[in-house]
Amino acid sequence: MKNFLQPPRLRIGEDSEEHRHATWLELFYDLVFVVAVSQLAHNLEEDVSLSGYLGFVFLFIPVWWSWIGTTMYANRFDSDDIGRRLLVALQMLTAAALAVNIHHGLDENAPGFALSYALGRAVLIVEYIRAGIHIPSARPLTTRYATGFAIAAVFWLISAFVSAPWRFVLWSVGIIIDLVTPFTATKFQLNLLPHASHLPERFGLFTIIVLGEAIIAVVDGVSEQKWDVFSVIAAVFGLVIAFSLWWVYFDNLGGTPIQKARAEGKVSTVATWLYTHLPLVIGIAGAGVGVEEVLLSEQTVALSDAGRWLLCGSIALCYLALGILHRLGVIRYCKIRSKYRVGTTVAVIAIAIFGKDLLPVAVIGFVAVTCVIQVVQDLYQSRPTTRLVDPEI
Known part of the structure; x- marks a missing residue:
């Protein structure tokens, strides 16, 4: 850690794109998803059928999108300071909670799964708001992302207090909004393309x-x-x-x-x-x-x-x-x-x-x-x- 506290910084652009590897923090964060993928596989092992496979896919998408969200943010705006580390620690906690609730994630653990996902998105939203405050050139993109992800997170949060099948309808709407949000910001992405290496x-x-x-x-x-x-x-x-x-x-x-x-x-x-x-x-x-x-x-x-x-x-x-x-x-x-x-x-x-x-x-x-x-x-x-x-x- 080079600085105790520092704002997010822009890590992309043709002029600043030195060859770049994953950080130790990113690799540590990935360990939670080793567990999550293992839990998803365990769910499928217990029900090798068409319905079991569809359930496996239904739970896999938000787990994968959680990893994508943090990865895409870090690709553009990563900084190694205490604030960033604490936010990643919170994301690891929510991802771990997500992994814990994968087993029976479509039954009794569904509310816990939904809450874990919504809290993880909330941390990501805070990160995008923070990046937008400190990097004016990225603000149109970060605002669009924060808004779309916040709307999706609300659907996931509400779903934790609704019974099936409406719970899964809300999940579907929430994940669709999450997946579509980047497409609503394409005109802002061209100057903020991800880091090529x-x-x-x-x-x-x-x-x-x-x-x-x-x-x-x-x-x-x-x-x-x-x-x-x-x-x-x-x-x-x-x-x-x-x-x-x-x-x-x-x-x-x-x-x-x-x-x-x-x-x-x-x-x-x-x-x-x-x-x-x-x-x-x-x-x-x-x-x-x-x-x-x-x-x-x-x-x-x-x-x-x-x-x-x-x-x-x-x-x-x-x-x-x-x-x-x-x-x-x-x-x-x-x-x-x-x-x-x-x-x-x-x-x-x-x-x-x-x-x-x-x-x-x-x-x-x-x-x-x-x-x-x-x-x-x-x-x-x-x-x-x-x-x-x-x-x-």
């Missing part, structure tokens, strides 16, 4: 958090099963899937969306990058639970429909999101890679449709092969000779 790193760190759940799923699944050849092979396939997803995501990650938005004068590129990460991380988290479901299944009996669709549907969602990111040039622009990602989406869905009689190890094996093909294709396309002759890279 810091934000991709932060998104990458959250992706690591959900990939970590896939690793935990393999460990938990193996530890709770009697070891046999099929179980060990299935566990290896689970690690292969996680490693392949890591490979194709991080090999294509960079600051291109922000640089492209700055060059073209379009904020939509950054918005596409941000919002397409939601299905990506949901898919990765769901895939982790799907892998554990495979490992906990009887290896000599066909995998259940629910388990097969959870694993295949989640992986398909990941590659569909990656295909969109490639095609729009939000991550490495490449039509060929986009086609391969979408092709894998179709292939994995086909496994879910036609793999009804397959053993668990066969299902996860076929999925792992489709993931490895993506890595091989990227390696092949990255050869120096390919880069020189292929106009679509």
Whole structure:
């Protein structure tokens, strides 16, 4: 901490954008979301069904948006002083409360979940108001954000005192307002685009958090099963899937969306990058639970429909999101890679449709092969000779 008290400062702009890494405080803050993602996965493990998956997604969105809110604020206005540290500590408390209330978050713990989310947004609103006071050039943006997030927070606060199903109607309205608020401030964002090196790193760190759940799923699944050849092979396939997803995501990650938005004068590129990460991380988290479901299944009996669709549907969602990111040039622009990602989406869905009689190890094996093909294709396309002759890279 360089100063005891200092106002928020503008951390972005072409003239001030030195290479920037996540701070120790940001990394410490992320630890709460490791727990939250773990709790979300635990909820899905208890109810592997369509309704269970929809509930998982419904709770995942506000958790993810809580992390996004703090991350986007820090990207633009971070300062290392006692006031900022105390505000982050409050945000960690609200995020921890959110994680505590995820279990039965759609039942008896729903009021606690709603209150935790609303309080977290209140802290973020205070931060934006504080930034607007000290940075006049950012005031139109911070005012718009503070107003939109405050309206959404009111809906969440009221929902804590209303019974279902109206509680969830208020949640839906609140989260829609939250998600739409940045679009109401697009004309103010162009001169305040996120930091080109810091934000991709932060998104990458959250992706690591959900990939970590896939690793935990393999460990938990193996530890709770009697070891046999099929179980060990299935566990290896689970690690292969996680490693392949890591490979194709991080090999294509960079600051291109922000640089492209700055060059073209379009904020939509950054918005596409941000919002397409939601299905990506949901898919990765769901895939982790799907892998554990495979490992906990009887290896000599066909995998259940629910388990097969959870694993295949989640992986398909990941590659569909990656295909969109490639095609729009939000991550490495490449039509060929986009086609391969979408092709894998179709292939994995086909496994879910036609793999009804397959053993668990066969299902996860076929999925792992489709993931490895993506890595091989990227390696092949990255050869120096390919880069020189292929106009679509």
